[in-house]
Amino acid sequence: MPRINVTSVLVDDQTKALAFYTDMLDFIPKTDISLGEYRWLTVVGAAEPEGVELLLEPDAHPAAKAFKEALVQDGIPFTSFAVDDVVAVHADLQARGVEFTQAPTAMGPMMTAVLDDTCGNLIQLTSPA
Template sequence: MPRINVTSVLVDDQAKALAFYTDVLGFVAKTDVPVGDYRWLTVVGANEPDGVELLLEPDVHPAAKAFKQALVADGIPYTSFAVDDVTSVHRELTARGARFTQEPTPAGPVVVAVLDDTCGNLIQLTSPA
């Protein structure tokens, strides 16, 4: 059966994205291979070195920027990450400089918060309620 090994988030600047996803969100750099003008640049969860890789993919496709802008304009997160406790992670990430567009909010069986990844995306964090 298929399994997810790499997923991506479209970013406007790979170096800035790497700094945000590692320094602020706490991911760890996994793969960094030059590919023409860009890089195959992935991060993984700090406690999951062999887990699913997140590709910090350049948003150079003609439709990418418009797609991202439309999602942000409508307040729709590009992707979602699970955490153990959204409220405590919100405090920690705010102290590290993350800007949230939605504070921790109960939503049925989960608590959600949404942050700006500084690279053109909104990212949702979720934890059990």
């Protein structure tokens, strides 16, 4: 049966994205292959180095830029990452300088927060409430 091995987040600058996702969110670099102007650039969760790779994919296509801008304008996260405790992670990331568009908020059985990844995306963090 199929399984997810790579998923993407569209970024406006791969180098800036790599710095944010590794320095701020503690992902670790997995693959970095030059493809001319762009790179096949992936990161993985530090606790799951063989887990699903997150491709920091260039948003060079005009439709990608328009899509991302519309999501941000409407406050819609591009993707969601699970954490053990949204409140604690929010406090830690905010202390590191990460900007949030939504503070930790209870949503039924889940707690969510939304951050700005500095690369044109809103990213939701979720944990059990």
